[in-house]
Amino acid sequence: MKKHLLSASIAILCLSSLPAQAVTYISAKAMLDVENGTLIQSPLITIDDGVITSIERNKKPKLGKNDELINLPQLTLVPGLMDMHVHLTSDPTVARSERLGQSIPRMAVKSAYFAKKTLEAGFTTVRNVGADGYSVIAVRDGINAGDIVGPRIWAAGPSLGITGGHCDNNRLPPELKYTSTGVADGPWAVRTKVRENIKYGANAIKFCATGGVFSKGTKVGVQQYSLEEMKAIVEEAHMRDLPVAAHAHGTSGIKTAIIAGVDSVEHASFLDDEAIALAKKHGTWLSMDIYNTEYTLSFGEQNGVDEENLKKERQVSKKQRDSFSRAVKAGVNMVFGTDAAIYPHGDNAKQFSRMVEFGMTELQAIQSATINSAKLLKMHNKLGQIKTGYAADIIAVEGNPLENISTLEQIPFVMKAGIVYKTEK
Structure with missing residues (x-):
């Protein structure tokens, strides 16, 4: 004893x-x-x-x-602050033709540089919705290990998309037989692709439900993926409790993505009354990048943006801002998402003024980048408030x-x- x-x-x-x-x-x-x-x-x-x-x-x-x-x-x-739509590997000051020659390791280095810049701008959490290879996942892991400095990152890995769609690369000649990493067609193929992204570390999933502004040969309003395919993506991701983002400009794609059960719709440019009602019914979050238009139209041409893409930006910009105002007035769930990479990283906060200009109160705009974004990530008991x-x-x-x-x-x-x-x- x-x-x-x-x-x-x-x-x-x-x-x-x-x-x-x-x-x-x-x-x-x-x-x-x-x-x-x-x-x-x-x-x-x-x-x-x-x-x-x-x-x-x-x-x-x-x-x-x-x-x-x-x-x-x-x-x-x-x-x-929290930004739910960034692309840390992309540099808007580099011509798009030049970006085609960048390796995955080079993109990872860019991502690390921009991650630090984003943190220093006050954004302590971001969701990276698409990057070649698993470059941003590597950067996220490096930040978590203390090797480099940056925000908390939810990284989607390569974005899922249909053959020839917005998340494919249509800028190379057919004899090269190039297909983007995230391309998958059909319900079981998209399930496999979701599983592959998760295998290599993705803690979010993103897919392209419509055409986009900065792709070649796609129309922003045209739906990509059927309801069956979208449901397969969402179900597979939700089984692992991962949030799902759907890139969607066009009305049909927006509605189908909401019905399929996505957590957030990115861009949401062409909303109609039914789409707004569906978003409210399902509690879907809208992430609308209403700041970057001026940058694209002012500097896009000198940064190598094709006339096709500039034309689509002119088509989308006013419609998207009108949709934003209507969604705010209707009380739809909104998060802060900027599409940083279309304009310089670190300027994320410049979107706040646009959000107030087009219908939000200052508090609503701040909430979109704090408590709302935390709810989207299911981190509302740990992040988003002091x-x-x-x-x-x-x-x-x-x-x-x-x-x-x-x-x-x-x-x-x-x-x-x-x-x-x-x-x-």
């Missing part, structure tokens, strides 16, 4: 001699509660092991030996974003999981 008591005493003594876990505190001028749309004055946030453990007001911390206080007396704290028990993904801005949404375009402070990645004190 004495021997056991002595062993226990030694164990307790050893534990008590270990250094205490360092705690981080953040104090600021104010903090935005994105759920209620209120500003909390003089917050003190306690962070332990990357998680928010308490939020108090008008308090001063009792600092331990290894604790840290981050004091931001002129700034307002906002949850880390709240006890949530990951310490926190950014700071000058001023009140509820009064001036453009403050989100300049981010002086970025924290992800309790680690500071940018500070301009």
Whole structure:
């Protein structure tokens, strides 16, 4: 008995001699509660092991030996932003003809560079909806391992598409017999492709339900994939609890994708009343990239965008913004998705002003990039708010974003999981 008591005493003594876990505190001028749309004055946030453990007001911390206080007396704290539609491998300043010659390893290097740029712009979580090979999956894993710096990434791997459709590559001559990695035709073929993406690490799935703006030989309004094929994709992904995104500009493709059970419709350019009603009925999230039109039409030609693609952008842009306004007015679920890669990475937040211009309140726009996006990813109990028990993904801005949404375009402070990645004190 004495021997056991002595062993226990030694164990307790050893534990008590270990250094205490360092705690981080953040104090600021104010903090935005994105759920209620209120500003909390003089917050003190306690962070332990990357998680928010308490939020108090008008308090001063009792600092331990290894604790840290981050004091931001002129700034307002906002949850880390989330962009649900990016393509980290693509560089809009590089001509499309030149991109054809880029290897998968080169794309991965680009992706790592743009991931860091995106994080420093205040986006602590993104969903990458399509990339050649498994390049962005490798970057995501590198970020998670601490090898490189970047946001949390939900990576879809290669986008699924029909032969000759928007997610295929139609720019090469037939004698090369090239087919994009994600091409699959028929219900069992698409199931196989979903399984393949998951095998190599995808934690999201994306498919092309209609033609697109930046592909060759596709019409944006024409449906790709039948209802049976779309259902097969969704069912296979949902069995593994992965969110499914459907690229869809045209009305028929939008409706079919919603009926098939997708979690989000990307672009959603040509909405009619029935499509809006279906989205509301099914709780489908719409991710509408209404910022990038000006960039494409201003710089597309010099960046090697074909006239065919510019013509389609002119066709889509006003219609998409009209659809956005109608969807907001109808109360459809909306998330923040920019299609970053059509314009420079790091400029993601410039879309907020467009969202307000075309019908959202400032709070709705911010919610689309925080609590709404977290719900889409089924991470609403861990991400999207500055709240006890949530990951310490926190950014700071000058001023009140509820009064001036453009403050989100300049981010002086970025924290992800309790680690500071940018500070301009």
